[in-house]
Amino acid sequence: MKPATPPAANGTALRVTPTRRSALPGDESIVVDPGAAAGSGGRSGGRAVIGAVTRHRGRVVVEVVVGGWRFELDVEPERRAMLRDRGTMSAVERSPDGPLELRAIIPGRVASVAVAAGDEVDAGQELLVIEAMKMQNELRAPRQAAVARVAVVAGQTIELGELLVVLGSASETTAAADEP
Amino acid sequence: MSPARPPEAAASLRKDGTVEPPFRRVLVANRGEIALRIIRACRDLGMETVAVYSDADTDALHVRAADRAVRIGPAPAAESYLRADRIVEAALAEGADAVHPGYGFLAERAEFARAVEAAGIAFIGPTSDTIAALGDKLAARRLAAAASVPVVPGTLEPAAVSTPEELAAMLGRADEVGFPLLVKAAAGGGGRGMRRVERRDGLATALSAAAAEALSAFGDGTVYLEREIRPARHIEVQLLGAADGTVVALGERDCSVQRRHQKLVEESPAPGLSPDERRRLHALAVSIAAAARLTNAATAEFLFDTDRRFWFLEVNTRLQVEHGVTELVGDIDLVVEQFRVASGRPLSASVRAAAERAADPPRHAIEVRISAEDPAREFAAAPGQIGRWRMPEGPGVRIDAGVESGSRVSPDYDPLIAKVLVAASDRPAAVARLRRALAEVEVTGVQTTLPFLQFLAAHPAFEAASLSTEWVADHWDGPTDRHAALATAAAAAAEVFASGGAYAGAGVPAAPPRVAPTDAVPSEDGTVWRAAAREAGVDRWPR
Numbered sequence: 235m236k237p238a239t240p241p242a243a244n245g246t247a248l249r250v251t252p253t254r255r256s257a258l259p260g261d262e263s264i265v266v267d268p269g270a271a272a273g274s275g276g277r278s279g280g281r282a283v284i285g286a287v288t289r290h291r292g293r294v295v296v297e298v299v300v301g302g303w304r305f306e307l308d309v310e311p312e313r314r315a316m317l318r319d320r321g322t323m324s325a326v327e328r329s330p331d332g333p334l335e336l337r338a339i340i341p342g343r344v345a346s347v348a349v350a351a352g353d354e355v356d357a358g359q360e361l362l363v364i365e366a367m368k369m370q371n372e373l374r375a376p377r378q379a380a381v382a383r384v385a386v387v388a389g390q391t392i393e394l395g396e397l398l399v400v401l402g403s404a405s406e407t408t409a410a411a412d413e414p
Numbered sequence: 415m416s417p418a419r420p421p422e423a424a425a426s427l428r429k430d431g432t433v434e435p436p437f438r439r440v441l442v443a444n445r446g447e448i449a450l451r452i453i454r455a456c457r458d459l460g461m462e463t464v465a466v467y468s469d470a471d472t473d474a475l476h477v478r479a480a481d482r483a484v485r486i487g488p489a490p491a492a493e494s495y496l497r498a499d500r501i502v503e504a505a506l507a508e509g510a511d512a513v514h515p516g517y518g519f520l521a522e523r524a525e526f527a528r529a530v531e532a533a534g535i536a537f538i539g540p541t542s543d544t545i546a547a548l549g550d551k552l553a554a555r556r557l558a559a560a561a562s563v564p565v566v567p568g569t570l571e572p573a574a575v576s577t578p579e580e581l582a583a584m585l586g587r588a589d590e591v592g593f594p595l596l597v598k599a600a601a602g603g604g605g606r607g608m609r610r611v612e613r614r615d616g617l618a619t620a621l622s623a624a625a626a627e628a629l630s631a632f633g634d635g636t637v638y639l640e641r642e643i644r645p646a647r648h649i650e651v652q653l654l655g656a657a658d659g660t661v662v663a664l665g666e667r668d669c670s671v672q673r674r675h676q677k678l679v680e681e682s683p684a685p686g687l688s689p690d691e692r693r694r695l696h697a698l699a700v701s702i703a704a705a706a707r708l709t710n711a712a713t714a715e716f717l718f719d720t721d722r723r724f725w726f727l728e729v730n731t732r733l734q735v736e737h738g739v740t741e742l743v744g745d746i747d748l749v750v751e752q753f754r755v756a757s758g759r760p761l762s763a764s765v766r767a768a769a770e771r772a773a774d775p776p777r778h779a780i781e782v783r784i785s786a787e788d789p790a791r792e793f794a795a796a797p798g799q800i801g802r803w804r805m806p807e808g809p810g811v812r813i814d815a816g817v818e819s820g821s822r823v824s825p826d827y828d829p830l831i832a833k834v835l836v837a838a839s840d841r842p843a844a845v846a847r848l849r850r851a852l853a854e855v856e857v858t859g860v861q862t863t864l865p866f867l868q869f870l871a872a873h874p875a876f877e878a879a880s881l882s883t884e885w886v887a888d889h890w891d892g893p894t895d896r897h898a899a900l901a902t903a904a905a906a907a908a909e910v911f912a913s914g915g916a917y918a919g920a921g922v923p924a925a926p927p928r929v930a931p932t933d934a935v936p937s938e939d940g941t942v943w944r945a946a947a948r949e950a951g952v953d954r955w956p957r
């Protein structure tokens with residue numbers, strides 16, 4: 235969902251989105267600056283009652299009732315939401331000599347795995363698909379490489395930062411593939 | 415012992431001077447707010463209570479409130495609260511000498527009343543014969559017509575419409591009734607087997623469809639016709655009859671604000687009626703009750719058209735959901751009175767006094783129904799678990815609730831969870847009090863009808879008592895009202911996030927934070943991802 239208001243310039247901006255089960259057609263994400271939000275906006279007399287606050291796959295879902303209307307609102311930093319909007323799905327962790335570790339930048343569930351240890355992959359080739367926020371996100375190889383290790387299996391729930399795939403040279407592949 | 419005691423009380427005095435309870439032990443064949451309401455009346459009268467419950471209600475409030483409780487089956491009502499046999503069995507096993515059915519479920523099933531009576535237990539309501547006679551809508555129409563009460567124009571006998579000849583005969587009768595009209599199932603209720611017909615050319619189709627629906631729903635495909643009176647107000651009269659044959663009208667209630675025949679708001683007295691009009695209406699209701707030899711509590715429903723005429727609709731032979739407004743206006747307890755008259759006592763002095771004031775009552779009361787329904791989604795049921803539960807308090811406010819914080823609102827039963835009732839010296843004061851009371855309500859966990867009720871209480875058309883059965887359709891736009899609240903809600907949610915879960919905005923005490931939100935941004939070198947718990951405010955937000 236695209237935000238209804240332009241993202242605030244400063245880094246404290248938060249993107250608030252009704253969760254799927256609480257959303258109605260026409261609901262949009264709203265970008266809020268928490269500092270500026272205090273005492274602002276809303277219809278007159280719109281008092282907010284806070285209900286359950288839960289963490290959901292690393293995100294925070296806040297239940298708010300205003301004027302009797304109950305919302306479940308997913309809150310996340312706008313910076314992070316924008317990163318996700320750009321389609322960035324993995325962090326490429328480089329160390330000078332080591333292999334290339336691909337880690338999850340959002341929590342979710344592994345929908346499918348397209349490669350196995352030992353496979354040669356080209357740049358841009360699909361490695362696996364992660365389902366997060368009801369979207370299928372493809373993780374693609376950043377360069378040509380051999381798959382040293384696949385650290386997850388289809389159906390597995392993954393946390394933020396969890397190791398997904400290790401890419402390396404052919405010689406490294408052998409060593410890494412021996413790991414259980 | 416005081417010599418000033420009225421004779422009816424003296425007749426039931428114990429040796430120690432206290433009044434003998436009408437019954438010893440009462441089984442309450444219901445659940446939710448009405449079960450609690452009845453249990454309270456039993457307590458007030460010094461009677462023991464037996465609750466019944468399904469598997470969905472093991473932890474329900476009414477089970478805890480009663481002295482005893484009997485499981486009667488699994489969650490679906492058809493296997494528990496509608497099992498007349500199990501309930502009678504439970505009443506016998508627990509030694510109950512009275513059964514109160516509440517409203518809904520078995521309250522208007524003549525065969526249940528008969529089974530209770532046959533078991534030698536008092537059924538708290540009209541007799542099974544009266545329930546059967548008035549439960550047949552057409553029989554009730556005939557009875558009212560015979561008592562010279564104007565009934566909604568239409569046919570008075572059930573008619574089959576399966577052959578071309580029968581259909582042709584119905585078309586002829588429809589012309590006499592006039593259009594638009596309603597085709598109703600003779601054995602029906604709850605809108606099933608009912609069709610609205612605008613013009614003559616749509617009648618044949620509607621008759622066949624209604625008959626087929628009625629046949630499958632009630633096993634009886636006969637139908638009747640009723641002219642549609644629209645716009646109209648829905649006004650009903652509270653009746654109470656004693657075993658000695660006296661029947662009184664305890665004032666009327668305006669229940670015009672409805673949605674699909676579901677009442678949302680009820681008030682008493684009906685605004686804008688003159689004392690003479692009230693007296694006339696009450697007399698109509700009493701003559702129907704007398705003709706039906708009514709005992710105990712019942713309600714006669716009428717339509718009030720724009721020409722200020724009353725048209726009899728039907729009689730409900732039970733306590734109504736909205737009985738509380740009559741209690742507030744008349745300063746009486748209808749459930750207590752039900753027990754009293756069921757034990758053979760005459761009408762109490764307070765009831766007789768309320769009946770005398772009924773045409774010009776000293777107070778005004780309004781009830782609204784808080785239901786677990788979504789008023790932005792056509793009032794669809796919204797079951798779930800109640801989180802925060804705060805009901806209004808203070809002068810002139812009465813709450814009849816069936817839930818508390820943590821209660822589950824089951825999809826198996828009626829979504830009504832609480833009734834908010836207010837009373838004041840006149841209608842404007844009552845409306846103001848209703849607005850005040852509704853502003854105090856805080857419910858989380860489930861969507862409720864609160865937005866609609868707040869909207870209504872603040873609406874000029876409601877304040878002006880401009881009521882009709884079309885009110886909701888004419889005034890309410892749920893999605894738009896909801897959308898207006900989203901920005902405020904988003905700001906509040908952002909505050910919660912930014913303050914690590916401890917919300918401090920708008921003077922609203924926050925629920926204790928259950929988690930520390932985490933942020934999820936790359937570290938400076940861009941090589942490591944981390945999920946760190948935020949501890950404080952926005953000044954520590956990573957950039």
